[in-house]
Amino acid sequence: MGGYGDIQLLREDGLRLDGRKIDEMRPVSIEAGILPAADGSAMVTHGLNVAVAAVYGPMEAHPRKIQRQDRAVIDVRYNMAPFSTSDRIRPGYNRRSREISKVTAEALESVVLVERFPRSKIRVEIEILAAEAGTRCAGITAASVALADAGIPMRDFIVGVASGKVEDTVVLDLDKAEDNYGQADLPVGILPNTGEIAFLQMDGDLSPDEYNLAMEYNFKAAAEIHEIMVDALKKRYEGGEN
């Protein structure tokens, strides 16, 4: 076993507490262009997570000290709404949101063609309206769709997915209980067309075999989410609604 004493996270029949199989993802839906004031926007619902991303720019980078003469900077602000969890979150920046903002910006910089916009800034705002484990992944996915919606040139999307380990079993897409009481969490940002990894974090321990299995699950889930991302953009621009 492992983790937290007698908390059971897998049922006798091998399914998880919410009835999913170990390699099954929570339902994902994506809507592009939800904020008229933003240059690009998207809302991602991943299980009970709701992430909204808005993109503004490219614009002149201010203050000037953040300007780069040869490329744009991506300014990401990740924030969880005070009402996003059952315990009220104190509003404003904290250590966790700074860290997620930083890793998200670095992941996005690897796909956005930043060299096309010297001295500029692309502002990405990610707001988590409801949280149930995996908000950084939902936020990255939302930011990726919002950037495409804003017409920012990118060499690929980034899809945020996570796998982990509960009761010595590798499972895909941890929910809140699995995230809190499981043994490991492996969120990654995957470029679905090239198969590259733009960011990877690991909380807990995984053996090499477990890591490989978790990444296999992640790549499978990323392909599924990528299709939903493309459909969301096609629905906005190709379908009847705009």
Add this chain to the structure above:
Amino acid sequence: MSQGRSDAELRLVTPGMAIGPCAGKRIGSGAIALNEEIIATKLGWAREFNGTVSVDPINSSYIPRSGDLIVATVAEVRNNLWFMNINGAFQGLLPMSLAPWKVEFGAARQHMGIGDVALARVQEVDECHNVVLTMKGIGLRRLNQGALLTVPVNHIDRIKGKDNSTLERLKAASDCRIIVGQNGKVWVDGDAQGIAWSRAAIEIAQRCGHKETFEAELSVHENNAPNRGEQ
């Protein structure tokens, strides 16, 4: 840009999507070559014309180019120059030497203040995105009256049409003077009814400029034009 939408090979592509092999093809805007394949970098319509594969973006920001005719708004005034909002990432700079008036040092405000709108041309863009504007040229002037509308930059060519044919239709139907800036700003001057009609026509372009139905919707709107009976 979007005028070639009727071509059979057009399809909506998303960033990272492979458009086709790059052997024997030239790569246009909105695409890059990666592992001998042409990859879309923007959300838009993939297009092949004369052996060049490009993506007409559905949404894009204004990238100023030398020679562009733009409608700009004064954002800041200094003693000897104006900073103009050109609807792009960076402000444009209009020095007093390139203004159409004889401007004394310190008297720039007497000619144009913050919020004033001018028709200008992009004189120069350097590699650091410094944009220099000029108002020396035929027709370049301060725009004292009329309405200023905004349209997506990638729909400009659709609003103008081939050889400005669509724009001429709009002008005739609305009985208004219309100037379409390359920066997505449209200046309309005429009576209130004409401006309102033009505003609705521009909204059609904003809503469905990227769709096949644009021409049909515009024709329907033309039937309600204020100047319809006199054409």
